[in-house]
Amino acid sequence: MKKNIFLLSSFLTLLCACSSDDTKESFAQIDEFYIISPSYEYADTETRTDLSDDGENSIIFSWDSNEKIGVFPVSPMTNSQVSQVFANTTGGVLSKVSFDGVGWALKAGNTYAAYYPWQDLYSSTRYNAVPYDYTGQVQDGNASLAHIGESYDYMYAYETVPSNGVATLAFNHLGAIIRVKLYMPAGTVPTSVTFANAANEQVFNVKGNFNASNGELTATETASSITLTTKNIATTEDNTLVVVYMSVLPCTTGVMTVTVQTEGGETLSGFLSSKTLVAGKAYRWVTTVS
Numbered sequence: 001m002k003k004n005i006f007l008l009s010s011f012l013t014l015l016c017a018c019s020s021d022d023t024k025e026s027f028a029q030i031d032e033f034y035i036i037s038p039s040y041e042y043a044d045t046e047t048r049t050d051l052s053d054d055g056e057n058s059i060i061f062s063w064d065s066n067e068k069i070g071v072f073p074v075s076p077m078t079n080s081q082v083s084q085v086f087a088n089t090t091g092g093v094l095s096k097v098s099f100d101g102v103g104w105a106l107k108a109g110n111t112y113a114a115y116y117p118w119q120d121l122y123s124s125t126r127y128n129a130v131p132y133d134y135t136g137q138v139q140d141g142n143a144s145l146a147h148i149g150e151s152y153d154y155m156y157a158y159e160t161v162p163s164n165g166v167a168t169l170a171f172n173h174l175g176a177i178i179r180v181k182l183y184m185p186a187g188t189v190p191t192s193v194t195f196a197n198a199a200n201e202q203v204f205n206v207k208g209n210f211n212a213s214n215g216e217l218t219a220t221e222t223a224s225s226i227t228l229t230t231k232n233i234a235t236t237e238d239n240t241l242v243v244v245y246m247s248v249l250p251c252t253t254g255v256m257t258v259t260v261q262t263e264g265g266e267t268l269s270g271f272l273s274s275k276t277l278v279a280g281k282a283y284r285w286v287t288t289v290s
Contacts, residue, residue: 040177043281059145059177059282068118072127074158074213075111080123108163113212116155116171128211129218130156132174134248135206138229143243148177152247158213172215173280175247180272182242182260183288189234189263193244195272196225198255205249215279217249239288252276260289 040059070081113127121130132154139147157169184190197203207221228246235242253274260268268289275283 040173040280040282043278043283059179067116069114069116070118070121070130070212071112071114072212073110074113074127075160076109078126081121081125081127083118108161111158111160112169114157114159114169114171115210115212116153117151127213128216129209130212131208132210132217132249133207134175134204134226136229137246138231139233139244140231142233143245145245148245148247154210154247156210156212156215174210174215174217175249176277176279177282178246178248178277179282179284180244180258181284181286182244182258182270183239183286184235184242184260184268185290186235186237186240187264188240188260188266188268190230190242190260191263192227192229192261194225194227194259194261195246195253196257196259197253198257198271200224201254203251203254205251248277250277250279258287258289 042057042059066085068083068085070083072081073079115127115130119131125131134152137147137152152175154174155171156174157171159169178195180193180195182190182193202222202224204223204226205217205219205221206223206226208217208219210217226246226248228244230242230244233242253272253276255274256272258270258272262268270287270289272285272287275285277283
């Protein structure tokens with residue numbers, strides 16, 4: 001899983017796998033590759049005093065050494081995916097990663113598509129139909145981003161290997177991040193937060209498939225609201241600040257109602273302004289619920 005350090009990695013440098021139809025002798029063996037990790041920049045303007053997180057304008061995650069991505073050969077042949085595990089990762093923005101896959105290598109002129117997080121897909125699934133599911137997000141702790149890094153930071157990349165065999169797969173985020181600051185009454189313990197389009201329009205794309213070569217989406221389920229389950233958050237005084245994060249696909253939210261359910265059975269509500277969300281960006285709201 002990706003650690004909860006504020007910024008989501010957007011770029012990876014990868015050495016891809018070959019098709020099972022090729023022989024190992026057809027390839028030049030590669031022993032290491034690099035990860036480049038720029039940020040999810042906040043897209044909206046805000047006064048300097050409200051730039052919290054780590055005091056910067058972006059959200060950052062680091063990679064654990066057991067991270068895994070899926071890789072599909074695309075051209076001149078297609079085949080089932082293989083996975084690449086990051087091991088012995090070192091460095092910061094530019095990280096060197098050991099490459100220890102037996103028989104893994106690159107072939108100049110071949111094209112590959114990759115995605116994150118890796119899924120144990122059926123062999124018939126192709127790079128142009130990788131499943132996504134943004135439902136069921138659970139935030140454990142106030143202002144925690146761990147749930148996004150673990151399961152909801154869908155990314156994709158596409159690369160034709162150059163003649164020198166050094167491929168750089170520039171990963172793109174499929175979704176955006178929303179951050180909402182909720183000022184809440186004392187003694188309330190939120191158990192869920194629901195964001196709903198006030199006009200009941202189906203603005204949220206929550207399930208479907210994406211093409212790992214270009215990020216094109218095919219929705220199978222849309223909704224007028226999205227719900228975040230919350231755990232281990234409590235308020236001790238009036239106007240206690242609760243910060244919640246969700247990963248969502250690009251959309252124009254429209255004016256939204258925000259509804260907080262509490263452990264004591266209370267329902268608290270407020271309103272959020274409309275924003276147009278773009279992939280790879282982060283957005284902020286602040287409101288008081290009562």
